[in-house]
Amino acid sequence: MNTARAGSPFCDGVSRRTMLKAGALAMGGLSLPQLLAVEEATGRKSQKSIIMVFLSGGPPHQDMVDLKMDAPVEIRGEFKPIPTNVPGLDICEHLPLLAQRMDRLAVIRTLVGSVGRHDAFQCVTGHGPLNQPPGGWPSLGSAVSKLQGATESGMLPFVGLAPRMKNRPWGDPGQSGFAGQAHAPYCPNAEQAQFGLNGLSLDQLHNRKALLDSIDRLNRQADKSGALEGLAKNYQNAFGLLTSSKLLDALDLEQEDPRVRDWYGRGAQENAGYGDAGPLMNDYLLAARRLVEAGVRVVTLAYGRWDWHGRPHGTNFENARDHLPIFDQGLSALLDDLHARGMDKDVTVVVWGEFGRTPVINKNGGRDHWPQVGCAMLAGGGLRTGQVIGATNKLGEHPVERPVHFQEVFATLYQSIGIDPATATLPDQGGRPTYLVDSMYSPLPELV
């Protein structure tokens, strides 16, 4: 199976070919060849990376990592807690594999600051959608792409694995915002496109490249300074993005040992729910590992449908019994895989949704939206795992200890990938240097 379902343009509809057109690659002022030149000049080859698993719809914190067994029956729910390998930390009985690996996870039980919108925006940018700076907030992946570029020629810094889905805001892999469209994610699972080439065959591409090379040779003959030599090399790298097999290889799970896919759990290709949300697709978790291993800096994916309002679409608990075991298998395999490959210190994994769910179970056996508090899980990246951060009250309604804002998680993620959120800025569309995280938020001291 190739997770690059028929390939695709970039998620904002801009194809790589468009970006390459005439060599005029507007990348926030830098062309792609220029950017690659900067990469080469700095010699930076960081392998730090982030995998963000977005649980589309808002996972029920109180049925996963913050069970309230002392709450009344209309709140408590159907599940029982089980102990984990971290003393004192219990989680849901339907997450037994993760329970054995909680020393490799940090659980945030008090995620606050949700704007309450049913979309991935806040999870992928750290900000709400209102009052955005000119150009709009860049998502994590786009900001990292802009600040750090690609790890090597032929590799893209930011990949979004979400397929197109009916509820498109759930499939938002992360907008480029004022980082510029050149830093939009590459979305191999978007529909109706071919990988990068937008219908152009490799032969055709090489013909165009040959033409460009001819023009370049003329230019070089005219320009005796040698400046164009470096530019030509970076055009080579730009073409490498299209023609390198490394990214495609990473996406082609047919190249993976079938036993590894079985270990992850494979999952369903169909979009979860009623076609409106991310598929419950453990292959995407495996693809994410392959991508970061190949050199992608940030991978986002929408996983499952967690918006469980109840019948007739199944109760919250029926849906949880459906999703949690698959999620348990997939995330556990990812953690083990990263650990076994020695990547767990470099790759940060964050798992969360846009909000939590109501403490009170509604008349249809569901839980509704609850922006007051939610949960998140982080792993890897050299973070101090094996701990719980924050506590909610006995009904799971609100934090009573250590509320953690979305932006604190973002500050932690930026730091984990080597970007100091206190100093790093990007120019917004008006040219004003803009911090990626509000200055009042810092990386979580408990974790870094």
Add this chain to the structure above:
Amino acid sequence: MRLEKLLSLTHGNAAYWSAFSAAGDRLATASLDNTVKLWSLPDGAHVGTLKGHGDGVCFVGYLADGRIATVGLDRTARVWPAEGGSAEITFTGHQDYLTSGAVQKSGMLLASAGFDKTVRLWDAQSGRSLAVLTGHTANIQCVALSDSGKLAASGGDDQIVHLWNLEAGTLLRTMPGHTRGIEGVAFSPDETRLASACADGCLKLWNLGGELIANIKTDAIPLKSVCFSPDGRWIAAGAADGAIRVWDYASEKLIATQPAHRNTVYGVTFSQDGKLFASTGFDRTIHVWRVIAEG
């Protein structure tokens, strides 16, 4: 009696209901993935998919002429050709999610019910709406039709079984007594009894005069679905614990508890010759079982 698993089939999302064709050579399965899949039996080959509902499909049944009736959460009921393709008839009128449906095995009646608290009757031959039955005070979760087409029964979150006279289009009587929502109802083949399965784990048997004949308590909370075998010998129920339970109708004795699914059993049904049984689960699977009558 025991069940021996023959086949396991899957959908992309929860499987809500299934129906055997009259000859027992096809199984139609309805799913929350918005589709109905058609399977040949006994090999279990996937032979078609009915696409068109805009939300999950909660019911599928074979009409007497071999066509297929469906009820969707999208507030529509539809009639499809036996071999698949596009819907020939789409019934509209419901004002909220639908949860359940039923067909008259020997006729062309189709019933649908849901969150608008109504049971609607449709003529699958003419495509006409026949009746809108009102009286429930909360979401309806289940509906059944008698083979003669004279009666319908429904249950739901108001915890009261409603028995309807279809010839008059009126409420015949109500049967209170359940303590939680009613999730399944079924008529006995001889149309003398009614079974109701409740979220409190109780299976109640009633005569059509409204008298409670039996109250069978189980540890399966909630019960989700119920059906009679075609010969009236057994009653089967599906539950949230993933098991199928079978009782001997005459003795009211539990004779089989068959672990079947990893999630709630949404639908249970026998083939018309009683030799096969199908269960549908929220675990996305449909199991087809051989019915082995022992003793």
